[in-house]
Structure formats: C-alpha cells, structure tokens
Amino acid sequence: MDNLALIESFGDFKDEKGISKIDLMAIIEDSLKTLLRKRYDSDDHFDVIVNPDKGDFQIFLNKMIVEDEMSEDDDLEIELSEAKKIDESFEVGEEYTQEILVSQLGRRSVLTLKQILSTKLQEYNNAALYDEFHDxxxxxxxxxxxxxxxxxxxxxxxxxxxxxxxxxxxxxxxxxxxxxxxxxxxxxxxxxxxxxxxxxxxxSPVFLEKLLELEIPEIQDGTIILKKVVRIPGEKAKIAVDAYDDRIDPVGACVGVKGSRIHGVVRELKNENIDVIQWSKNPEIMVKRALGNVTVNKIEINEETKYALVYTPVEEISRVIGKQGQNIRLATWLSGYEIDVYREKREDDDVNIDEFRDEIEDWVIDEFKKVGLLTARSIVDKDTDVLAKLVDLEDETIDDVKQILKAELDI
CATH class of the missing domain: 2.40.50.140 (Nucleic acid-binding proteins)
Structure with missing residues (x-):
C-alpha cells in the first residue's frame, strides 16, 4: 500500500465525521511521527511532509554518512562506500536523505499506523464535540x-x-x-x-430563563430585561423583570392575555407555578413584591446584613410563608434579603392549626382536627391529660405540640 492509497483508505471515515482535508493531514502527520517514534525510538532523523492539495505525504530519513565498517545503526547511518554508489561527491559527516514509503516499514507498521490514525481521529472528534457543547x-x-x-x-x-x-x-x-x-x-x-x-x-433557573426567551420576543430582543429568576423545580418560581421603556408593562408583556404567553413555559415545567413581578431598586418595594399578593404593614431593612423584617397580620402568615415555606424562601432568593416575619398579634388572636404544618407533622395535626381542635388556643387551653383522652397521641407528643403553639401565641 502506497502513501496515497493509505490516505484514501480513510476517506469514508473522514467524510462521515466531517473532518476537513487540512485537519486530516495534520492528524496524519502526527500519527506518522508517533509511528516513527515507536519504530525508531525517535523521530529526530525524519522529516514528514504532508501535502493537503494532493492529499499525499512523504517521509524522508536523514542518514549520517560514516566510515566503512563503522556503522552502529543501519537505520540511521550509511557507510561511505554505499553513499558513493548513490553520489560520488558524498563525504563522511554529511547527511544522506532517503524517501521512505510506508510499505517499506513493514506490514505490522502499516497496521500500527492505521490504529494510531484511528485513535487520533477519535481524539479529534472528541475534542471537537467538547468544544461544540462547551460553547x-x-x-x-x-x-x-x-x-x-x-x-x-x-x-x-x-x-x-x-x-x-x-x-x-x-x-x-x-x-x-x-x-x-x-x-x-x-x-x-x-x-x-x-x-x-x-x-x-x-x-436550573437558566432553563426557565431560556424558555422565557423563546416564548417572549420582547425578552429575546432586549426590550424586557430578566433581572433574576429563582425556582423550586416543579413547584414554584418567581421572576423579576424590568423594561428600558417606562411605557412598557414588563409583567403584562411576559404573562400575556389570560396567561397566554407564559402558559407554554408552565406546561414545559410540569405546571410549575410562576410569579412574575416588576423589579425595583427600592429594597422595601422589592421585598414586598417578591412576597406576592399578601398584606404587609411594614418592612424594616438592614442593608448591612441584607436582612428584612416583615410585619404582617397573623391571618396572613400562612400566605407569606407559603406551602412548605416555598413563598418566603423564593422571595428571599429573589430580593437578595434574608426575610423574617414578625407576627402582629392581639390578645384574642388565635392561629389555625394548619399554619403549623412546617413545625408539626401532618398526621399529628390531623389527630387534633379529628376531634374539632382546629386552632392553637383550643389546644393550649386544655390540660395534657384531657387531650390524651381525646386524641391518639403520647403525652410527650402532646406536650411538644403545646410548647410550639405557646411560643407562637407568646404564652
């Protein structure tokens, strides 16, 4: 097999992988040098010339001319008498350059070259794939x-x-x-x-960002800016948007008529509930908007610690916190302020037992509700031994529940 035939034997593979001729030639050159290093321990005495225009390559071996019977390596040295048969002008110490065909290296070397070339091609494709998707x-x-x-x-x-x-x-x-x-x-x-x-x-929140860009042209063209996106996957997400033009309503543009624009995104995210709010530089406004449509009487901001204390009526607590604390957690992420809630109470205030599901296990709360104990005060006003006769709970569990409820009611 000559040099050109060897290259052509890889033609189908080259076409399949879309490797350019120049890149293939570079791989062939690297493969040939690897083969020469394996065969001769070094490629220092060889010149490899690759011609991408012809799709061919040549290997030249540079032999040192030495005195007769002084050659220590016939692969890398040629005796003077042999050199003079080629050219009478050769002298000891000069170099003699000889072209080497791949076929002269032996069948095993040809097979080795094919293996090396195949490996190099695979490495090339892996590197190209990495670069493509890393971008x-x-x-x-x-x-x-x-x-x-x-x-x-x-x-x-x-x-x-x-x-x-x-x-x-x-x-x-x-x-x-x-x-x-x-x-x-x-x-x-x-x-x-x-x-x-x-x-x-x-x-990832970035997935939601990219879906919004696909569904809402104004985000894609930069008319509306996505300031921040936070989400609890499959449950709830909040996004803050703004617009360069004050005449544009960024929230309305994102939601669309009857939610038409955002509906496709919600469906893709398996009915993840998405709140869209308008971003604000004012931290109090931003925290209030991040919490959603809830009653907030006052917000105290500590800029140094990035802390926000929100004052809200006791009946709004469950909405501020949200299911499993999702609303307040997302609002914290979105606003950048650690949000805490101050429960504004009156002496006769009571709290629905369901609002303690973050602190008390569901099955325990359900035991109290079965016997009509629906509020915190209805439980703490009764002695533990009385409650033990009403509900199927251990005394220790009842005491733990009462302690949680009393802390809430400041009793």
Whole structure:
C-alpha cells in the first residue's frame, strides 16, 4: 500500500465525521511521527511532509554518512562506500536523505499506523464535540429519549450525540417515554475518560430563563430585561423583570392575555407555578413584591446584613410563608434579603392549626382536627391529660405540640 492509497483508505471515515482535508493531514502527520517514534525510538532523523492539495505525504530519513565498517545503526547511518554508489561527491559527516514509503516499514507498521490514525481521529472528534457543547453551556438542546435508567436518562440528538440527564436534574414530576423529544439546557461538559460527557438539566433557573426567551420576543430582543429568576423545580418560581421603556408593562408583556404567553413555559415545567413581578431598586418595594399578593404593614431593612423584617397580620402568615415555606424562601432568593416575619398579634388572636404544618407533622395535626381542635388556643387551653383522652397521641407528643403553639401565641 502506497502513501496515497493509505490516505484514501480513510476517506469514508473522514467524510462521515466531517473532518476537513487540512485537519486530516495534520492528524496524519502526527500519527506518522508517533509511528516513527515507536519504530525508531525517535523521530529526530525524519522529516514528514504532508501535502493537503494532493492529499499525499512523504517521509524522508536523514542518514549520517560514516566510515566503512563503522556503522552502529543501519537505520540511521550509511557507510561511505554505499553513499558513493548513490553520489560520488558524498563525504563522511554529511547527511544522506532517503524517501521512505510506508510499505517499506513493514506490514505490522502499516497496521500500527492505521490504529494510531484511528485513535487520533477519535481524539479529534472528541475534542471537537467538547468544544461544540462547551460553547453551548446554558443553551437549550433537544434530545430524544434513548435509554431510561434509575439514576439518569440518556438522550440522543439528531447528530447522534449522547446527553445525560441525571435524576437530580429532572423535575420531580418528569416522566419520560422512549423516543420522546425532551428540551433541557446544557449544564456542564467534562471529559469522562477520553470521551466528553454532556450533562443536561431541567431544574436550573437558566432553563426557565431560556424558555422565557423563546416564548417572549420582547425578552429575546432586549426590550424586557430578566433581572433574576429563582425556582423550586416543579413547584414554584418567581421572576423579576424590568423594561428600558417606562411605557412598557414588563409583567403584562411576559404573562400575556389570560396567561397566554407564559402558559407554554408552565406546561414545559410540569405546571410549575410562576410569579412574575416588576423589579425595583427600592429594597422595601422589592421585598414586598417578591412576597406576592399578601398584606404587609411594614418592612424594616438592614442593608448591612441584607436582612428584612416583615410585619404582617397573623391571618396572613400562612400566605407569606407559603406551602412548605416555598413563598418566603423564593422571595428571599429573589430580593437578595434574608426575610423574617414578625407576627402582629392581639390578645384574642388565635392561629389555625394548619399554619403549623412546617413545625408539626401532618398526621399529628390531623389527630387534633379529628376531634374539632382546629386552632392553637383550643389546644393550649386544655390540660395534657384531657387531650390524651381525646386524641391518639403520647403525652410527650402532646406536650411538644403545646410548647410550639405557646411560643407562637407568646404564652
């Protein structure tokens, strides 16, 4: 096999992977030098010339001319008498350059070269894949579900590139079927061994940002600015928006008529509840808006510690905190202030027992509700031994509940 035929034997692979002729020639040159180092321990005595225009290459071996019977390495040295048969003018100490065909290196070397070239081509493709998707970190990609496993889902795009969507990066209510097309963002690209591993996410706030850009043209063209996005995947999200033009209502533009613009995003996120608020430089206004449509009487801001104390009527507490504390947590993330709630009470104030589900287990609260004990005072006003006869709970559990309720009522 001559040099040109060797290159042509890799032509199909080159076309399939879309490698340019120049890149292929560079890979061939590197592969040839690797082969020479394996065969001769060094490529110092060789010149490799690759011609991308002709699609060919040449290997030249530079031999040192030595006195007769003084050659220690016939591969790298040539005796004077042999050199003079080629050219009478040669002298000891000069170099003689000889072209080497790959076929002269032996069949085993040709097979080795093919293996090296194949490895180099794979390395090239892996590097190209890494560069391509490293530049797409934070961008949406679409993949078809190929395999569903316990800890992750494997997706393939139209080019056959493999993506991994880990369980922790899936929305809790995500349910995938083989062959289904899934949208996600590229979260990270790292080498796993010699192959790049592309990790996707559907739980990142960036995924929500990119979905909003797709659905709302004003965000895409910069008319509306996404100031901040926070979310508890599959449950609730809050986004703060602003507009360069005061005549534009950024919240209305994002939500659309009857929620038409944001509905597609909500559906993609498995009915994640999305609150859209207008961003403000004023921290009090920002905290109030971040908490949503709740009654707030006063807000005390500590700029130094980034702390906000919110004064709210006792009947508003459950709405301020939200289900499992989601509302106040998201408002804290969105505003950048650690939000605490001061419960404004009157002497006759009482609190519905359901508002303590963050501190008391659901089944315990349900035991009290079964016997009509629906408020904090209805429980703390009774002795533990009386309550023990009414509910199927241990005395110790009842005392713990009463302690929590008394702390709330300042008793």
């Amino acid at each position: 797409k970190i934070g961008e949406i990609v679409v993949g078809e579900v190929h395999h569903i496993r316990n800890k992750h889902v494997i997706l393939l795009d139209d080019e056959g590139n493999e993506f991994i969507l880990p369980k922790e990066n899936q929305i809790p209510s995500d349910y995938f079927k083989k062959g289904e097309s899934i949208r996600s963002i590229v979260e990270s690209v790292d080498f796993h061994g010699s192959k790049p591993q592309i990790i996707l996410s559907r739980t």
